[in-house]
Amino acid sequence: MNGRWNFSLKRFWAIAVKEFIQMRRDRLTFGIMVGIPLLQLVFFGYAINSDPKHLPAAIVLADNGPQGRTLLYAIENSGYFEFVREIRTEAEARRALARGQVQFIVNIPENFSRDLLRGQTPAILVEADATDPAATSNAIGALRTVINSALEKDIKGPVDYLAADAPPVELRVHALYNPEAITQYNIVPGLMGVVLTMTMIVITGLAITRESERGTMENLLSMPTRPLEVMIGKIVPYILVGYVQVGLILLAAKLLFEVPMAGSLALLLAVTLVFVAANLAVGLTFSTIAENQLQAVQMSFFFFLPSLLLSGFMFPFRGMPDWAQILGEALPLTHFLRIVRGILLKGNGLADIAPEIWPMALFTAVALAIGVKRFHRTLD
Amino acid sequence: MTNQETPTISMHAESADGGDAFAIDVRDMTKRFGERTAVDHVSLKVRAGEICGFLGPNGSGKTTFIRMLCGLLRADEGSGKCLGYDVIEESEEIKLRVGYMTQRFSFWEDLSIEENLDFVARMYALPNRREIVRQSLDRLGLTSRKDQVAGELSGGWKQRLALAACLIHRPQLMLLDEPTAGVDPKARREFWEEIHRLAAEGMTFLIATHYMDEAERCHRLAFISYGKLLTEGTVEDVIAEARLTTWVVDGPELPKLAEQLRNRAGVEQAVAFGNELHVSGSDEPALEAAIAPYRKEPYRWRRVEPGLEDVFIHLMNRSEDNFS
Numbered sequence: 001m002n003g004r005w006n007f008s009l010k011r012f013w014a015i016a017v018k019e020f021i022q023m024r025r026d027r028l029t030f031g032i033m034v035g036i037p038l039l040q041l042v043f044f045g046y047a048i049n050s051d052p053k054h055l056p057a058a059i060v061l062a063d064n065g066p067q068g069r070t071l072l073y074a075i076e077n078s079g080y081f082e083f084v085r086e087i088r089t090e091a092e093a094r095r096a097l098a099r100g101q102v103q104f105i106v107n108i109p110e111n112f113s114r115d116l117l118r119g120q121t122p123a124i125l126v127e128a129d130a131t132d133p134a135a136t137s138n139a140i141g142a143l144r145t146v147i148n149s150a151l152e153k154d155i156k157g158p159v160d161y162l163a164a165d166a167p168p169v170e171l172r173v174h175a176l177y178n179p180e181a182i183t184q185y186n187i188v189p190g191l192m193g194v195v196l197t198m199t200m201i202v203i204t205g206l207a208i209t210r211e212s213e214r215g216t217m218e219n220l221l222s223m224p225t226r227p228l229e230v231m232i233g234k235i236v237p238y239i240l241v242g243y244v245q246v247g248l249i250l251l252a253a254k255l256l257f258e259v260p261m262a263g264s265l266a267l268l269l270a271v272t273l274v275f276v277a278a279n280l281a282v283g284l285t286f287s288t289i290a291e292n293q294l295q296a297v298q299m300s301f302f303f304f305l306p307s308l309l310l311s312g313f314m315f316p317f318r319g320m321p322d323w324a325q326i327l328g329e330a331l332p333l334t335h336f337l338r339i340v341r342g343i344l345l346k347g348n349g350l351a352d353i354a355p356e357i358w359p360m361a362l363f364t365a366v367a368l369a370i371g372v373k374r375f376h377r378t379l380d
Numbered sequence: 381m382t383n384q385e386t387p388t389i390s391m392h393a394e395s396a397d398g399g400d401a402f403a404i405d406v407r408d409m410t411k412r413f414g415e416r417t418a419v420d421h422v423s424l425k426v427r428a429g430e431i432c433g434f435l436g437p438n439g440s441g442k443t444t445f446i447r448m449l450c451g452l453l454r455a456d457e458g459s460g461k462c463l464g465y466d467v468i469e470e471s472e473e474i475k476l477r478v479g480y481m482t483q484r485f486s487f488w489e490d491l492s493i494e495e496n497l498d499f500v501a502r503m504y505a506l507p508n509r510r511e512i513v514r515q516s517l518d519r520l521g522l523t524s525r526k527d528q529v530a531g532e533l534s535g536g537w538k539q540r541l542a543l544a545a546c547l548i549h550r551p552q553l554m555l556l557d558e559p560t561a562g563v564d565p566k567a568r569r570e571f572w573e574e575i576h577r578l579a580a581e582g583m584t585f586l587i588a589t590h591y592m593d594e595a596e597r598c599h600r601l602a603f604i605s606y607g608k609l610l611t612e613g614t615v616e617d618v619i620a621e622a623r624l625t626t627w628v629v630d631g632p633e634l635p636k637l638a639e640q641l642r643n644r645a646g647v648e649q650a651v652a653f654g655n656e657l658h659v660s661g662s663d664e665p666a667l668e669a670a671i672a673p674y675r676k677e678p679y680r681w682r683r684v685e686p687g688l689e690d691v692f693i694h695l696m697n698r699s700e701d702n703f704s
């Protein structure tokens with residue numbers, strides 16, 4: 001017998017008690033252990049909805065008969081669409097779609113009502129931003145039913161005969177940007193943001209806590225140095241790491257998944273800098289708050305979870321209730337996802353993505369300011 | 381950029397204003413942590429080129445005091461100068477000219493010896509960095525190990541590295557916090573020889589220590605307990621000021637004898653030193669009266685000059701009484 005399987009209740013209990021005491025001392029860890037399940041409950045339970053409704057749509061209405069209006073009314077009534085603006089020109093509509101201001105454009109052509117009544121089967125064109133197939137598929141599916149039943153009443157009576165045969169209206173759907181609804185086209189560019197968020201925050205989260213935990217902070221502070229030097233000095237090496245990751249993912253996207261790259265890669269790489277900086281700033285700020293490396297990792301996770309769930313990476317952004325969308329708008333990943341997908345899939349240029357850049361820059365500035373303020377120049 | 385010229389050891393006279401030659405001259409330095417006053421109105425003067433031993437039991441506030449001197453902790457009260465710069469307001473200037481060796485090894489264990497030295501040299505923006513690092517490796521005999529990772533070094537070698545790194549910017553003042561803890565006697569002796577060599581060149585030292593033999597190697601001593609400065613001066617001053625009388629006794633069953641003596645009025649301490657007992661008190665006649673009944677066979681008594689250790693135990697006991 002080598003005693004490996006001997007068991008003393010007293011010793012077991014001694015260890016369990018010690019573990020409980022240590023757990024209780026580490027308030028932050030305890031808080032996060034309770035907080036993470038709560039967050040998940042709230043997000044999964046209330047925020048996430050894989051059947052997004054009230055998607056913003058634009059109308060290009062060239063018809064002035066009553067049937068066009070009836071149709072639009074019915075479409076909106078389905079609950080999937082919300083007409084947020086009426087647009088005159090097709091070019092303007094395309095721009096709104098590229099910038100993500102609307103998810104659909106519904107075109108009712110000239111003489112729609114007349115052609116309908118004449119039984120000439122007019123066509124309505126619905127253009128959809130299909131970068132995220134999950135966000136649009138249900139809405140598109142509902143469209144045909146809605147149209148048919150809406151016009152049923154209108155074409156009763158004198159034009160009763162129309163309802164008998166083929167559908168009175170031809171519905172053409174253009175799924176733009178990702179016509180074959182390939183999920184990878186949406187996920188792979190998004191992964192770039194997710195991977196960067198995870199690694200950048202964790203790595204820098206450890207950067208300062210490591211110094212305090214190992215006692216080297218005392219040494220660092222005894223030398224002539226200023227907080228900004230320490231912060232930036234610690235950030236820059238990881239920016240390079242971030243770019244290596246971006247390079248790898250882009251390469252894989254191109255070679256393995258054949259993700260289209262419609263826009264300028266140089267623009268994408270430039271904007272990535274803002275996003276990486278935002279995450280590094282969060283990590284650094286965490287590391288001035290956390291007392292040890294474990295806490296830093298836990299805090300990173302605490303930030304990573306909402307980023308993953310509320311940014312539109314895993315679930316359609318527009319499917320979430322307002323409060324979750326507001327939270328999501330504050331997260332850098334949300335904006336970066338729109339930028340990456342916009343540049344790669346839609347071929348967006350700087351003017352199109354500008355509205356997504358400044359929120360990330362603002363976020364970085366705030367996080368860095370908190371970090372520099374929290375960074376103690378003494379051991380007090 | 382701050383101060384690009386190489387600070388040389390002989391610079392102390394020029395930076396100390398008005399030519400006063402105190403490297404440290406602070407008054408009423410006080411630090412509180414919540415309810416507890418870790419350092420309580422401590423005033424200290426150390427002349428340039430002096431080695432000042434900073435003694436006191438664990439938790440007496442040595443580390444806290446040293447940290448306040450180099451701007452690592454904000455003092456709650458106090459004023460004065462360190463190397464001629466205001467100890468509260470000008471800690472950036474002081475940091476440039478002070479070498480602080482922490483109590484716990486605080487260099488980067490995942491960097492090699494050379495990389496550590498190189499990093500420190502960069503932090504002080506030293507011109508001629510490579511040459512300075514090379515010389516520093518040479519001087520402390522680290523050249524053959526320069527590529528070894530600091531975390532793998534033994535206590536003695538870590539201490540050498542720490543000393544070399546703290547000296548690399550040629551500070552005028554060295555603050556050493558228990559530098560020889562965990563270092564073998566030979567390495568300790570070499571360390572002290574190096575300290576004396578540097579002091580002879582004009583460098584000033586404040587060295588926190590627990591070791592009496594090290595205290596005796598200092599030019600001056602300051603003794604702190606419960607945050608208060610109890611005594612200060614040369615070794616002789618400190619011993620004389622304590623006005624202690626010490627008798628040494630040897631014989632059988634000394635622990636029992638010590639027990640009995642401690643209960644007698646006039647005996648303040650009875651401490652075993654090897655096969656002897658040091659019996660001390662500050663009232664000479666009372667002490668002699670107390671030991672009189674035991675001055676017979678099998679005990680042999682002789683009166684000695686009290687040593688530093690007798691004095692420190694005495695001071696420590698007294699401060700405990702004051703404290704409670």
Ligand SMILES: Nc1ncnc2c1ncn2[C@@H]1O[C@H](COP(=O)(O)OP(=O)(O)O)[C@@H](O)[C@H]1O
Nearest residue numbers: 413416418436437438439440441442443444445
């Ligand atoms: N950061 C701190 N927070 C709270 N108390 C502290 C802190 N640093 C030191 N102390 C307390 O101050 C007293 C003096 O400590 P210290 O200066 O480390 O003593 P020494 O170096 O002489 O052993 C001790 O009682 C210690 O517990």
Ligand SMILES: [Mg+2]
Nearest residue numbers: 442443483557
């Ligand atoms: Mg100490």
